[in-house]
Amino acid sequence: MAGTLVVATALDGTLARSALELLGGARSLDAALGGGVAAALIGHGLGLVEAAEILTRHGATRVYRAAHPALTAGQTDAVLAAVAGVVRRTAPAVVLVAADTVGRELAPRLAYRMRAGLLTECVSLGADGEAIVATRQVYGGRAIATLAMSSRPVVISVKPRALDAAAADGTGTVEDVAVAIDEAALPTRVQEVVREQAERGLDDARIVVGGGRGLGGPEGFKIIAALADALGGAVGASRPPADAGWVPITWQIGQTGKTIRPALYIAVGISGATQHVAGVSGARTIVAINRDPEAPIFSLAHLGIVGDYREIVPLLTARIAAQRGG
Amino acid sequence: MDVVVCLKQVVDPELPARDFAIDPRSRRQAREGRTLVISTYDEHALEVALRLKEQTGGKVTTLAVGPQAALGEAVRKALAMGADEALVVDEPRAPEWLGAEVAPVLAAAIRRIGPVDLVLAGCESADWVERVVAPLLAEALGAACVTFAARVEPADGGVLVRRMADDGVHHVAARLPAVVSVASDDANKPRLPKVKDIVAARRKPVTVVATADLEVDPAWRLPAPEVRGVTVPPRTGTCEMLGGEPAEQVEALVRRLRDLKLL
Ligand SMILES: Cc1cc2nc3c(=O)[nH]c(=O)nc-3n(C[C@H](O)[C@H](O)[C@H](O)COP(=O)(O)OP(=O)(O)OC[C@H]3O[C@@H](n4cnc5c(N)ncnc54)[C@H](O)[C@@H]3O)c2cc1C
Ligand SMILES: Nc1ncnc2c1ncn2[C@@H]1O[C@H](COP(=O)(O)O)[C@@H](O)[C@H]1O
Numbered sequence: 171m172a173g174t175l176v177v178a179t180a181l182d183g184t185l186a187r188s189a190l191e192l193l194g195g196a197r198s199l200d201a202a203l204g205g206g207v208a209a210a211l212i213g214h215g216l217g218l219v220e221a222a223e224i225l226t227r228h229g230a231t232r233v234y235r236a237a238h239p240a241l242t243a244g245q246t247d248a249v250l251a252a253v254a255g256v257v258r259r260t261a262p263a264v265v266l267v268a269a270d271t272v273g274r275e276l277a278p279r280l281a282y283r284m285r286a287g288l289l290t291e292c293v294s295l296g297a298d299g300e301a302i303v304a305t306r307q308v309y310g311g312r313a314i315a316t317l318a319m320s321s322r323p324v325v326i327s328v329k330p331r332a333l334d335a336a337a338a339d340g341t342g343t344v345e346d347v348a349v350a351i352d353e354a355a356l357p358t359r360v361q362e363v364v365r366e367q368a369e370r371g372l373d374d375a376r377i378v379v380g381g382g383r384g385l386g387g388p389e390g391f392k393i394i395a396a397l398a399d400a401l402g403g404a405v406g407a408s409r410p411p412a413d414a415g416w417v418p419i420t421w422q423i424g425q426t427g428k429t430i431r432p433a434l435y436i437a438v439g440i441s442g443a444t445q446h447v448a449g450v451s452g453a454r455t456i457v458a459i460n461r462d463p464e465a466p467i468f469s470l471a472h473l474g475i476v477g478d479y480r481e482i483v484p485l486l487t488a489r490i491a492a493q494r495g496g
Numbered sequence: 497m498d499v500v501v502c503l504k505q506v507v508d509p510e511l512p513a514r515d516f517a518i519d520p521r522s523r524r525q526a527r528e529g530r531t532l533v534i535s536t537y538d539e540h541a542l543e544v545a546l547r548l549k550e551q552t553g554g555k556v557t558t559l560a561v562g563p564q565a566a567l568g569e570a571v572r573k574a575l576a577m578g579a580d581e582a583l584v585v586d587e588p589r590a591p592e593w594l595g596a597e598v599a600p601v602l603a604a605a606i607r608r609i610g611p612v613d614l615v616l617a618g619c620e621s622a623d624w625v626e627r628v629v630a631p632l633l634a635e636a637l638g639a640a641c642v643t644f645a646a647r648v649e650p651a652d653g654g655v656l657v658r659r660m661a662d663d664g665v666h667h668v669a670a671r672l673p674a675v676v677s678v679a680s681d682d683a684n685k686p687r688l689p690k691v692k693d694i695v696a697a698r699r700k701p702v703t704v705v706a707t708a709d710l711e712v713d714p715a716w717r718l719p720a721p722e723v724r725g726v727t728v729p730p731r732t733g734t735c736e737m738l739g740g741e742p743a744e745q746v747e748a749l750v751r752r753l754r755d756l757k758l759l
Contacts, residue, residue, distance in 0.1 A: 243661075243663065243666070244659070244661060244666040244668065247641075269627075270662050271644070271659070271661040271662045271666075274627050274643065275631050275641060277628075278595075278627075278632045279632075279634065279635050279641065281632075281718055282631075282635035282636070283635065285718065286718065287596075287721060288628060288718055289721055290626050290627055290628055291625060291626065301722075303724070308625065309509070309516070309525055309623055309624075310509050310623075312513070312516055312728060313518060313726050313727060314726070314727055314728075314729060315523075315624075315723060316725045316726075316727075317721040317722065317723055317724065318721060319719070319721050320722070357639075357640035357641070357674070358640050358641065358642055358670045358671070358674075359668065359669045359670075360666050360667070360668050361656075361667045362666070362667040363663065363664060363666050364665040364666075364667070366663070366664035366665060367664065377758070401759075409680065413681055413682050415682060418664065419646070419665065420662065420664055425620075426537075426619070426620060426679065426680075428662075434753070434756075434758045444513075455758060457749065457753075458735070466513075468735045468737070469731070469735065470731075470735075471735045472733060472735060473735065473736050473738060473749060473752055474736065474737045474738065475737075475738050475745045475746075477742055481742045482746060485743060485746045486746045486749065489746050489747070489750055490750065490759065493750070493759070
């Protein structure tokens with residue numbers, strides 16, 4: 171039993187970007203612990219050929235390609251069956267999984283089946299002697315916990331966008347592995363996927379404008395969307411607008427929602443609860459627009475404007491649009 | 497449908513920053529003198545259970561593992577919201593346990609409650625946000641698993657779950673028994689108990705057992721991580737407030753963003 175296995179998914183036909191971040195983490199662990207880096211490529215369709223190449227180029231010296239038509243978005247039971255198959259075959263010491271919709275359920279269930287230690291939602295990985303040491307946010311982002319696991323095997327889930335992607339300087343081989351999935355026997359089944367991705371993806375946007383309860387309703391989001399458009403950025407939200415259905419759930423930023431790392435985050439009508447800020451702490455510059463001078467967001471932002479967003483934001487939008495135009 | 501709802505008690509996650517501290521001995525948040533509440537998403541899970549009961553009948557049992565003396569208020573609140581019964585596993589070490597340690601005890605307690613159709617938990621505990629308990633329970637109990645549910649409806653002898661996903665909403669059909677973890681949504685906003693509910697709750701049965709009274713299958717246990725430290729990062733930087741009339745504020749912001757090469 172040795173080495174690190176990265177679970178790389180291609181459930182919508184193309185490789186999830188987080189796979190390259192996992193390979194980055196796996197390679198740095200491997201530098202300390204040895205044993206090699208392999209990947210389990212899980213998905214369906216023709217895109218898997220290219221996905222396997224991308225994985226070998228980024229440092230997986232061996233790719234186990236598990237393809238099956240049941241391996242589609244959100245089908246966690248099928249993914250678990252496929253990954254468990256590769257794990258039985260390869261007996262890795264460490265398994266890295268992305269803490270995304272499928273991965274955050276997969277990690278504990280796989281750990282259970284492997285009798286493995288479990289570290290979840292990690293934002294950094296390292297080694298101290300034989301121990302794997304990871305850090306993660308706790309208490310609504312107010313604190314960072316350092317966790318260690320000396321025993322093996324270990325299953326680790328890693329927050330998307332926390333680790334740097336691996337360099338494209340590797341070579342490796344690809345092996346197809348048989349996947350036996352009895353679809354009728356799976357205990358859960360995704361009947362429908364209602365995609366609610368924003369046009370301009372929030373995940374990788376350089377500029378994000380976030381709206382909170384202070385926007386008062388869906389109409390307020392039109393006002394900040396105009397600003398985001400002028401800036402060429404994306405729109406996000408705090409939890410209350412997502413809960414209320416003013417915006418799609420995929421727009422939620424924070425502890426339960428997305429973690430983003432834009433160059434610029436503009437928080438509008440957001441009070442600045444730690445659970446929200448936990449999702450934007452990687453932003454280079456944070457601007458807050460809030461009518462309450464005492465709002466906690468002002469102790470976390472770099473630039474602050476006290477005022478009513480209905481006055482400030484349209485002025486800002488016009489000013490930026492004029493600059494772009496001229 | 498008979499439903500068990502797992503309720504964790506945590507220090508109020510919205511506690512002001514000045515009351516937040518890490519106890520250096522336990523490497524956990526200081527609890528002494530702080531308000532304890534039901535972990536945020538667990539109340540949403542209870543609301544989902546109560547709505548299912550209104551639709552299908554059956555019984556809602558709450559399950560909490562923790563120091564009994566501290567748990568009273570959480571249990572009373574859950575019963576006042578409408579749960580039928582409560583099981584408390586008196587476990588003084590629970591506030592320091594991670595998910596891998598509490599899941600086997602929860603599994604044993606659920607076995608003790610008897611055959612149930614559905615186990616609900618929060619999608620993440622408000623303090624440690626591990627997101628492991630529901631999936632571990634599903635494995636231990638041999639049940640179906642769905643996480644981050646906004647809504648749960650009875651359907652075809654199982655349940656249909658609206659799952660909050662990275663790419664949108666997934667409609668997931670699950671067989672019973674199932675373990676489902678619940679996220680927040682306006683459709684599962686926790687109800688506020690009325691005075692008569694609070695009074696009626698006093699007559700509802702609360703069973704207290706100790707961990708030692710439960711049969712914890714050793715196969716349910718996974719190695720738990722060692723917590724080496726919990727640190728509060730220092731707050732750096734100060735906010736530059738841009739004053740004046742709105743037009744001046746906007747002008748100043750544009751200038752600063754240009755200086756920072758963000759525009
Ligand atoms: C376990 C847990 C997980 C959580 N996860 C998340 C998460 O992922 N994401 C998240 O965002 N939250 C999360 N929360 C909730 C979080 O604690 C806060 O409750 C939430 O972020 C508050 O949202 P808000 O700032 O939009 O609303 P509020 O706190 O209500 O703030 C609204 C702000 O708008 C301002 N305002 C009002 N009108 C105007 C106006 N006309 N112009 C300008 N400003 C105005 C007000 O001054 C106020 O500051 C979580 C909480 C818990 C306990
Ligand atoms: N001590 C406990 N007692 C009862 N339920 C718990 C306990 N600890 C965790 N849970 C349940 O597990 C959920 C998820 O926890 P976690 O995996 O730690 O994020 C919580 O929201 C609770 O529903």
